[in-house]
Amino acid sequence: MKKIFTASALAIAALSVSPMVAAPAAAQARSTAVADVRAAAAKSNAFTVASQQIQTTYKAQIDQQETRGQTLQAEMNVLIAKYNEEAKKSPQNQTALQAAAKAVQDKRTAAQEELGKIGEPVELALAYVEDQISVRMNEAIKAAMTAKKVDLLLQPDAVLARENNVDITDAVVVELNKILPSVTITPPAGYKPGQLVQQRNQQLMDAARAAQPGAATPAAGTPPTTR
Numbered sequence: 259m260k261k262i263f264t265a266s267a268l269a270i271a272a273l274s275v276s277p278m279v280a281a282p283a284a285a286q287a288r289s290t291a292v293a294d295v296r297a298a299a300a301k302s303n304a305f306t307v308a309s310q311q312i313q314t315t316y317k318a319q320i321d322q323q324e325t326r327g328q329t330l331q332a333e334m335n336v337l338i339a340k341y342n343e344e345a346k347k348s349p350q351n352q353t354a355l356q357a358a359a360k361a362v363q364d365k366r367t368a369a370q371e372e373l374g375k376i377g378e379p380v381e382l383a384l385a386y387v388e389d390q391i392s393v394r395m396n397e398a399i400k401a402a403m404t405a406k407k408v409d410l411l412l413q414p415d416a417v418l419a420r421e422n423n424v425d426i427t428d429a430v431v432v433e434l435n436k437i438l439p440s441v442t443i444t445p446p447a448g449y450k451p452g453q454l455v456q457q458r459n460q461q462l463m464d465a466a467r468a469a470q471p472g473a474a475t476p477a478a479g480t481p482p483t484t485r
Contacts, residue, residue, distance in 0.1 A: 291408040291426045292417055293399065298430040299391045304441045308387040311443050316380045323376045330369040337362045383443045385451035390441040391434070393458045398434035402426050405433070 299305055313320065341358040344351065374381075403411055406426050414425075 289406075289408045290410045290412065291403075291406060291424045292412045292414050292420060293402070293425065293427045293430050294414050295395060295399070295430070298398070298427050298434060299388070299395065301427075301431045302391065302434045302438070304391060304434070304438050305387060308441050308443050309384075312380060312383050312387070315443060316383065319376055319380055323373055323380075326376060327369075327373055330365075330372070334362065334365050334369065337365050382445055382449070382451070386445035386449060386454075387441050387443055389452060389454040391438065392455045394434065394438045395430075397437050398430050401433035401437070402429040405429060 337358070341355070341362055344355045344358045399411065403409070403426075406429055408426060411426070
């Protein structure tokens with residue numbers, strides 16, 4: 259399983275991490291640092307162990323996907339060779355050329371769908387692991403900022419130039435390991451990728467609205483909404 263950590267691992271992290279300082283304070287930050295959230299998640303003990311467990315638990319699906327992928331690629335190569343042969347002919351038979359091109363495209367689409375189906379359990383388990391880490395990342399970032407006495411934290415791609423000592427990614431990893439030493443790779447029934455982050459974001463928004471002056475309160479006798 260070569261793709262054990264995807265770019266989407268914490269693509270939602272920016273939404274789950276609350277702003278640390280207000281805009282005026284940010285302009286006067288006394289100590290600024292950078293941290294790569296995706297790298298921190300990938301280096302955490304929770305993700306490292308979970309990825310190993312996924313490789314073991316879903317070995318049959320991973321091996322099947324790899325073996326079937328090799329077979330499908332060989333079949334694809336035959337169709338590509340036929341297309342290339344048609345393309346070399348002079349004059350070209352456009353009907354035959356288009357048919358050969360369609361055969362390649364249809365085979366590619368069918369192969370992707372088949373391999374995706376085989377790998378669904380693996381991808382779902384991985385998404386659940388990433389989701390569990392995402393919802394705790396905000397706490398790890400805040401703890402690392404406190405430990406390093408940082409009051410403004412930036413993503414690496416938002417910085418033009420910096421010294422290596424301003425990178426606190428490893429500090430985020432340390433805090434994440436404390437907060438979330440392990441995760442489970444078995445998603446609950448009905449789980450959808452990103453569900454935990456969405457629920458957490460909704461809770462944060464509800465709490466923010468409730469904290470606003472003049473926020474409406476439920477009428478007496480009205481049961482609270484359950485999410």
